[in-house]
Amino acid sequence: MTKGEYSIQDLLQREVFVNQTKVGVIVGERHHPNEARVQSMRIQVIPEIAEEYMRKPAELAPLPKELVHSIRADGAVKLSKSMRELQRRWRNTVRIDEKLYAPDEMIDRALLDNQGMEIGVVTELVKVKRTYRGVCVKVRSGIQRQYGVEPVLRIPITAISRTRERLDEVVLSRTFEKTLQLPSFLQINDPDYGLE
DSSP states (O other): OOOTTHHHHHHTEEEETTTEEEEEEEEEEEEOGGGGGOOOOEEEEEEEHHHSSSSSSOOOEEEEGEEEEETTSOOEEEESSHHHHHHHHSSSSSTTTTEEOOOOHHHOOOOOOOOOOOEEEEEEEETTTTEEEEEEEEOHHHHHHHHTOSSEEEEGGGEEEETTTTTTTESSSHHHHHTOOOHHHHHHHHHTTTOO
16 A cells, blocks of 8 residues: 555554554544645654653654555554654654644644634744744734734744644633743744844
8 A cells, every 4th residue: 555545534543553663543633624734643652652752752743644654454553664763753843732743733723822812823833953943923914903013923832832633723821912022932033033
């Protein structure tokens, strides 16, 4: 079978193996209207694997669809790459609420403040020295006028408290007004941020 031939329904609740090492269980994927944009599934990682292969252990992490090689005779999912490759992919993630998210799982999500006000849409991630430090958000015009902010803002990852999987949203830990005053917000929006 070729890569990408399996639907998420075929893979849900299946155990995942790299050679003989059990990595975890597939628990779902991001709900997105454009299926082609969803390149990762969600996997519940076994604690010992998380401990050994993540900088800081996380229970849930992305599993790139391209790594799915086949379904074994016993029904488990076999990955095409080594644990090293999986570890490398997990390093290229964003940590929110002790869960890891791949870049493709963040793009196009709505950004809300903790009062439910929609700020805008995540368009890209801000990476500094191989670490994701923030998200670029295309701000809604009403919010731009109300708060006198630019059409595109950078929001620090540390200001995000959680994601809402079903609604495809990212939620700030405070109001938008308070977020605008955070030292980390001011720093990441400085034109010289990330320059050596």
